[in-house]
Amino acid sequence: xxxxxxxxxxxxxxxxxxxxxxxxxxxxxxxxxxxxxxxxxxxxxxxxxxxxxxxxxxxxxxxxxxxxxxxxxxxxxxxxxxxxxxxxxxxxxxxxxxxxxxxxxxxxxxxxxxxxxxxxxxxxxxxxxxxxxx
Amino acid sequence: xxxxxxxxxxxxxxxxxxxxxxxxxxxxxxxxxxxxxxxxxxxxxxxxxxxxxxxxxxxxxxxxxxxxxxxxxxxxxxxxxxxxxxxxxxxxxxxxxxxxxxxxxxxxxxxxxxxxxxxxxxxxxxxxxxxxxxxxxxxxxxxxxxxxxxxxxxxxxxxxxxxxxxxxxxxxxxxxxxxxxxxxxxxxxxxxxxxxxxxxxxxxxxxxxxxxxxxxxxxxxxxxxxxxxxxxxxxxxxxxxxxxxxxxxxxxxxxxxxxxxxxxxxxxxxxxxxxxxxxxxxxxxxxxxxxxxxxxxxxxxxxxxxxxxxxxxxxxxxxxxxxxxxxxxxxxxxxxxxxxxxxxxxxxxxxxxxxxxxxxxxxxxxxxxxxxxxxxxxxxxxxxxxxxxxxxxxxxxxxxxxxxxxxxxxxxxxxxxxxxxxxxxxxxxxxxxxxxxxxxxxxxxxxxxxxxxxxxxxxxxxxxxxxxxxxxxxxxxxxxxxxxxxxxxxxxxxxxxxxxxxxxxxxxxxxxxxxxxxxxxxxxxxxxxxxxxxxxxxxxxxxxxxxxxxxxxxxxxxxxxxxxxxxxxxxxxxxxxxxxxxxxx
Numbered sequence: 001x002x003x004x005x006x007x008x009x010x011x012x013x014x015x016x017x018x019x020x021x022x023x024x025x026x027x028x029x030x031x032x033x034x035x036x037x038x039x040x041x042x043x044x045x046x047x048x049x050x051x052x053x054x055x056x057x058x059x060x061x062x063x064x065x066x067x068x069x070x071x072x073x074x075x076x077x078x079x080x081x082x083x084x085x086x087x088x089x090x091x092x093x094x095x096x097x098x099x100x101x102x103x104x105x106x107x108x109x110x111x112x113x114x115x116x117x118x119x120x121x122x123x124x125x126x127x128x129x130x131x132x133x134x
Numbered sequence: 135x136x137x138x139x140x141x142x143x144x145x146x147x148x149x150x151x152x153x154x155x156x157x158x159x160x161x162x163x164x165x166x167x168x169x170x171x172x173x174x175x176x177x178x179x180x181x182x183x184x185x186x187x188x189x190x191x192x193x194x195x196x197x198x199x200x201x202x203x204x205x206x207x208x209x210x211x212x213x214x215x216x217x218x219x220x221x222x223x224x225x226x227x228x229x230x231x232x233x234x235x236x237x238x239x240x241x242x243x244x245x246x247x248x249x250x251x252x253x254x255x256x257x258x259x260x261x262x263x264x265x266x267x268x269x270x271x272x273x274x275x276x277x278x279x280x281x282x283x284x285x286x287x288x289x290x291x292x293x294x295x296x297x298x299x300x301x302x303x304x305x306x307x308x309x310x311x312x313x314x315x316x317x318x319x320x321x322x323x324x325x326x327x328x329x330x331x332x333x334x335x336x337x338x339x340x341x342x343x344x345x346x347x348x349x350x351x352x353x354x355x356x357x358x359x360x361x362x363x364x365x366x367x368x369x370x371x372x373x374x375x376x377x378x379x380x381x382x383x384x385x386x387x388x389x390x391x392x393x394x395x396x397x398x399x400x401x402x403x404x405x406x407x408x409x410x411x412x413x414x415x416x417x418x419x420x421x422x423x424x425x426x427x428x429x430x431x432x433x434x435x436x437x438x439x440x441x442x443x444x445x446x447x448x449x450x451x452x453x454x455x456x457x458x459x460x461x462x463x464x465x466x467x468x469x470x471x472x473x474x475x476x477x478x479x480x481x482x483x484x485x486x487x488x489x490x491x492x493x494x495x496x497x498x499x500x501x502x503x504x505x506x507x508x509x510x511x512x513x514x515x516x517x518x519x520x521x522x523x524x525x526x527x528x529x530x531x532x533x534x535x536x537x538x539x540x541x542x543x544x545x546x547x548x549x550x551x552x553x554x555x556x557x558x559x560x561x562x563x564x565x566x567x568x569x570x571x572x573x574x575x576x577x578x579x580x581x582x583x584x585x586x587x588x589x590x591x592x593x594x595x596x597x598x599x600x601x602x603x604x605x606x607x608x609x610x611x612x613x614x615x616x617x618x619x620x621x622x623x624x625x626x627x628x629x630x631x632x633x634x635x636x637x638x639x640x641x642x643x644x645x646x647x648x649x650x651x652x653x654x655x656x657x658x659x660x661x662x663x664x665x666x667x668x669x670x671x672x673x674x675x676x677x678x679x680x681x682x683x684x685x686x687x688x689x690x691x692x693x694x695x696x697x698x699x700x701x702x703x704x705x706x707x708x709x710x711x712x713x714x715x716x717x718x719x
Contacts, residue, residue, distance in 0.1 A: 128697055130644075132620070
């Protein structure tokens with residue numbers, strides 16, 4: 001089990017090669033179905049979240065929430081591609097974010113949750129009303 | 135290019151759409167889209183599942199979901215099954231029933247597991263819910279046949295009464311007669327846990343006869359073999375049947391009557407019961423064996439040759455529960471006859487005996503893993519195992535999702551090499567990529583936990599006993615197993631360091647149980663202070679933990695996340711840690 005500063009290489013469907021730190025790309029990845037542009041965006045997302053969690057970047061939860069909101073302000077095609085890639089790469093937080101955004105976009109819904117309110121509902125859902133697969 | 139749909143649905147339409155969404159996970163996702171979706175969803179959520187009754191309060195559930203029709207609650211931790219949770223620990227359902235009696239007059243279903251249910255609770259259920267249909271009490275205790283009589287008498291539309299594996303006080307055998315003659319709605323009745331005299335057979339016969347939709351009927355030991363034919367002839371539509379005693383002196387007319395009754399049950403797919411079996415009566419089952427998908431012989435003291443004969447008649451078997459009398463030879467037959475097998479559980483006939491009483495070894499399990507391509511779920515008690523066998527099993531069956539191995543004697547090494555079984559279990563977690571539940575046994579070092587932390591990415595529940603060398607073992611699991619929700623540990627040298635270093639992980643899990651480990655009272659207090667959203671409960675029946683130095687290990691520790699804060703129904707031997715709580719007692 002290597003250290004977090006190890007670098008790994010990813011090759012995309014359009015033959016672009018990316019080199020990233022292992023902490024950013026946690027799993028063994030098959031990226032032949034993901035294009036260079038999408039992978040680039042995804043790596044931005046992962047870097048932002050890993051750096052914020054590790055304390056390498058000074059960013060408050062509210063600022064990160066807002067960064068995420070801006071991250072998904074893309075056209076619908078790109079949003080679809082992000083969903084598929086997040087699903088394929090098993091990045092659950094990005095999948096949640098993009099799917100919710102997709103639903104809200106399709107149905108023209110404004111997310112009127114404050115960050116605290118959303119966190120409270122999310123916590124109650126997971127801690128009280130969650131089923132195991134076992 | 136997608137067209138943007140710039141309109142909003144009226145609430146009734148959304149509600150209609152949401153009514154098709156049954157899974158909790160999906161409904162939880164819906165609730166996070168925006169506040170109005172949450173509002174609509176919560177008014178139309180009809181089913182709730184609460185995996186830990188102390189993770190949330192009845193009031194909070196009722197406030198969020200005002201129109202619930204079906205609730206499932208779990209109480210005591212799993213290790214209660216091994217008598218590690220003292221009596222009086224908690225898990226009382228009465229406060230839930232009391233709140234729901236007022237808030238949910240249309241409640242239809244209550245399913246409970248490992249909870250304390252009193253007659254008062256049952257009487258309250260009978261009185262409060264006019265449309266009550268389903269009561270499932272799985273491994274519950276605290277009630278008597280008086281409570282059952284109240285349910286039988288009052289619940290006019292009762293569909294299911296299932297008391298599986300519960301402990302019931304025997305007060306009167308006549309509670310069954312309390313079902314009114316007008317009750318014809320029963321679909322499922324499981325009274326297999328009742329002790330001998332708690333059943334009035336004539337009342338049972340009449341009840342069965344007047345319920346045309348009865349699909350599942352599990353009798354108790356009081357019902358003798360000669361009575362089975364009468365019952366079956368009244369319910370030929372049964373899909374699932376549990377016998378009582380399956381023993382009697384062999385009489386040709388009784389046999390042919392029984393065989394005839396079984397053969398008239400064209401839908402019968404699942405059998406259980408079989409206390410005290412006389413093998414000569416097993417051929418009475420042969421006509422239905424070809425259709426059987428589930429067979430529970432875990433009480434049947436049948437020897438291997440008879441088991442082999444029976445199993446060889448059941449090619450469609452998907453689920454088999456059996457005692458180790460089946461032996462390796464019986465499991466080899468199973469492997470060759472039952473290609474649809476998905477679940478196997480082998481229980482010990484003599485767990486406390488010093489010497490093996492049967493010839494059941496790792497070979498039986500290896501044979502089944504090789505012969506049964508659909509095998510997903512294993513619970514196996516045995517006395518010896520080897521790394522080689524475990525590696526073979528792992529390579530044969532990478533589709534395993536549940537693997538529970540119980541080598542009876544703690545710390546038993548690989549019988550061939552005398553080494554720990556780290557490599558064998560390592561192979562299991564490495565090859566079985568969808569493994570969700572794992573129970574370890576045998577001689578194990580910290581290495582096995584390193585494998586588990588590295589490969590067990592989908593593991594949700596892990597049970598550990600008498601294993602590991604140091605805190606590193608626990609650290610590997612808590613830092614590596616991303617999907618871990620329930621961890622239960624006994625008699626392992628795991629202490630403060632790993633627990634405190636991974637405190638945040640505990641908020642991502644449903645619960646952690648540690649007993650007879652090395653976690654100090656001081657660490658428990660610190661954890662309680664650091665993590666206010668966790669309930670850190672210390673259990674000690676001998677003396678209060680603060681009557682000893684802080685560095686002394688606690689006897690038992692149960693930690694769980696909760697949105698309800700600390701509980702207030704603890705017995706004198708349970709203490710909650712925490713800053714605000716000040717060692718609540």
